[in-house]
Amino acid sequence: MGFMGMRYLVTAIAVCRNYSTNGRSKVFEKGYKSKAKYKKKYPRNPIPRIKWTDEQKKVLDCISRGCSVFITGSAGTGKSVLLKNVIHRLRKQHGKNAVFVTAPTGVAACALKGQTLHSFAGIGYTTRDREIMLDWILGDRRAYRRWIMAEVLVIDEISMVDADFFENLEYISRKVRQCDKVWGGLKLVASGDFFQLPPINPQNSSGKEFAFESDCWDSSFDVQIELTEVFRQSEPRLIKLLQDIRKGQLDPDDLELLEKSCSVIQPDPSAIQLYPRIDDVNRANEEKIKALSKRKTVYRASDTGNDALKRQLSKGLASDKLVLCEGARVMLIKNLNVWHGLVNGSTGTVLRFEVADGAAHLARDNVLPVVKFDSGKEILIEPETWSIMEGGSLLASREQLPLVLAWAISIHKCQGLTLDNIHTDLSRAFGCGMVYVALSRVRKLENLHISGFCPKRIKAHHKVLQFNKHFAQEQDKQVKDECWSQPEKDSSSSTHAIPDKTTIGLEETRHEFSLKEFLSSRLRGFSLKKFLGSRFQAK
Numbered sequence: 001m002g003f004m005g006m007r008y009l010v011t012a013i014a015v016c017r018n019y020s021t022n023g024r025s026k027v028f029e030k031g032y033k034s035k036a037k038y039k040k041k042y043p044r045n046p047i048p049r050i051k052w053t054d055e056q057k058k059v060l061d062c063i064s065r066g067c068s069v070f071i072t073g074s075a076g077t078g079k080s081v082l083l084k085n086v087i088h089r090l091r092k093q094h095g096k097n098a099v100f101v102t103a104p105t106g107v108a109a110c111a112l113k114g115q116t117l118h119s120f121a122g123i124g125y126t127t128r129d130r131e132i133m134l135d136w137i138l139g140d141r142r143a144y145r146r147w148i149m150a151e152v153l154v155i156d157e158i159s160m161v162d163a164d165f166f167e168n169l170e171y172i173s174r175k176v177r178q179c180d181k182v183w184g185g186l187k188l189v190a191s192g193d194f195f196q197l198p199p200i201n202p203q204n205s206s207g208k209e210f211a212f213e214s215d216c217w218d219s220s221f222d223v224q225i226e227l228t229e230v231f232r233q234s235e236p237r238l239i240k241l242l243q244d245i246r247k248g249q250l251d252p253d254d255l256e257l258l259e260k261s262c263s264v265i266q267p268d269p270s271a272i273q274l275y276p277r278i279d280d281v282n283r284a285n286e287e288k289i290k291a292l293s294k295r296k297t298v299y300r301a302s303d304t305g306n307d308a309l310k311r312q313l314s315k316g317l318a319s320d321k322l323v324l325c326e327g328a329r330v331m332l333i334k335n336l337n338v339w340h341g342l343v344n345g346s347t348g349t350v351l352r353f354e355v356a357d358g359a360a361h362l363a364r365d366n367v368l369p370v371v372k373f374d375s376g377k378e379i380l381i382e383p384e385t386w387s388i389m390e391g392g393s394l395l396a397s398r399e400q401l402p403l404v405l406a407w408a409i410s411i412h413k414c415q416g417l418t419l420d421n422i423h424t425d426l427s428r429a430f431g432c433g434m435v436y437v438a439l440s441r442v443r444k445l446e447n448l449h450i451s452g453f454c455p456k457r458i459k460a461h462h463k464v465l466q467f468n469k470h471f472a473q474e475q476d477k478q479v480k481d482e483c484w485s486q487p488e489k490d491s492s493s494s495t496h497a498i499p500d501k502t503t504i505g506l507e508e509t510r511h512e513f514s515l516k517e518f519l520s521s522r523l524r525g526f527s528l529k530k531f532l533g534s535r536f537q538a539k
């Protein structure tokens with residue numbers, strides 16, 4: 001083919017791509033004649049690089065040294081962003097099948113493509129007796145395998161894990177792995193802020209509520225690090241207000257700011273209503289959508305996986321049934337394009353529906369909504385997939401539009417989100433941390449509107465305050481702890497079921513590994529070279 005022929009071919013391929021009926025291409029065509037023009041205006045570099053702070057670097061450093069780490073910090077200090085990076089690094093370091101990512105709630109677990117802590121552990125909610133739990137796991141081949149295969153257990157939103165459950169899991173890990181070291185030698189990476197939402201139904205028989213009260217808390221971590229730089233907000237007076245609310249204390253300046261936020265009589269209709277209780281959320285959304293006398297389109301989620309995992313998926317953010325119509329206020333529940341601000345929490349309005357391939361299995365009408373986001377961007381929303389992964393394998397998935405109705409959402413579901421503009425009715429707020437979670441979602445004070453406020457609803461738990469005080473005193477000491485000089489815990493105390501040590505020599509270096517470590521790594525498909533590589537990296 002000559003030069004001209006080649007040019008025609010290239011042009012023909014480009015035309016086909018730009019004008020294909022594929023939904024994704026249409027996204028780029030809105031307002032742009034071609035994908036190329038769109039790309040020129042919005043260069044496709046979807047993930048802005050984050051420059052880690054020294055504190056965040058410390059966490060990454062400890063992870064690469066093989067430490068067990070607890071990451072804490074107030075809302076918006078970058079715990080979630082950092083944790084995603086930590087997971088990525090851990091998977092490179094230990095192999096995908098040895099890193100298990102969990103959270104106590106479906107919403108938090110789905111946000112990390114992980115599973116709930118109960119689902120990982122292989123236990124139901126019906127018993128709190130650790131021996132019964134242990135029997136279940138020993139009788140469940142898959143659950144047993146998970147505990148044996150795991151080298152690292154990641155737990156996000158640790159503030160919602162209760163003390164007894166945390167202790168029971170540590171005990172189970174030791175027993176199943178037949179190793180007397182804390183967590184049976186399993187490394188733990190936990191993240192969360194105890195000033196945010198507490199455990200939902202803590203068992204009170206022992207008098208303990210929070211995970212930090214469990215006997216094994218301190219021994220579970222080599223390092224406990226607090227992130228102190230807030231990124232979500234930049235206004236110093238808002239940061240101060242939120243820090244004070246976090247600790248349950250208000251001064252006259254804080255009250256003055258709060259009063260201003262309460263003074264708006266007619267709040268901006270684009271603001272999301274945050275309610276403490278789910279019945280208020282459902283009522284508000286139903287009333288609003290009914291009031292729009294437009295044709296409704298129903299999208300039903302399409303799931304794979306067993307019933308228990310499907311239940312977890314339906315507790316996540318993606319709805320079982322999503323009813324939309326023109327004019328509906330919606331919120332994105334997945335990052336579509338970080339670079340263009342189309343992220344988890346972005347709000348907009350459904351403009352119209354377009355017939356599109358790939359919608360028939362979700363909606364009878366075979367149409368997809370075009371949403372105009374508050375930032376001005378207008379895009380066709382296509383189905384997205386939420387997965388539950390176990391190591392490298394897919395356990396379950398849900399396909400649904402990445403939208404929820406956004407006239408109202410619950411404070412429990414918004415933990416972890418950044419929201420552009422909120423109006424929160426705090427008249428039915430209950431428990432500790434709830435007001436703090438609600439108010440800390442916004443970036444700017446001007447976008448915070450409050451009603452039903454009463455200072456007595458601002459509560460921080462006295463145990464959390466005590467823990468925080470102790471933590472601040474200990475932190476410096478812990479950072480300097482032996483982890484920095486001796487990254488691996490002393491392996492001489494190991495009491496593996498197969499205690500024989502195998503010494504594997506490579507060139508002039510000799511390292512000691514337990515036979516069990518080696519065999520379990522082979523089980524995960526590691527070659528000898530990869531196994532040795534990962535061990536040297538950890539050392």
Ligand SMILES: Nc1ncnc2c1ncn2[C@@H]1O[C@H](COP(=O)(O)OP(=O)(O)OP(=O)(O)O)[C@@H](O)[C@H]1O
Nearest residue numbers: 050051052053075076077078079080081231232416
């Ligand atoms: N080092 C950094 N530099 C710039 N921005 C950052 C940095 N770390 C985090 N961020 C940004 O800060 C914002 C808040 O981060 P993130 O949601 O991870 O906070 P969080 O601590 O998990 O909050 P919450 O406790 O409310 O869930 C995000 O927009 C994130 O991109």
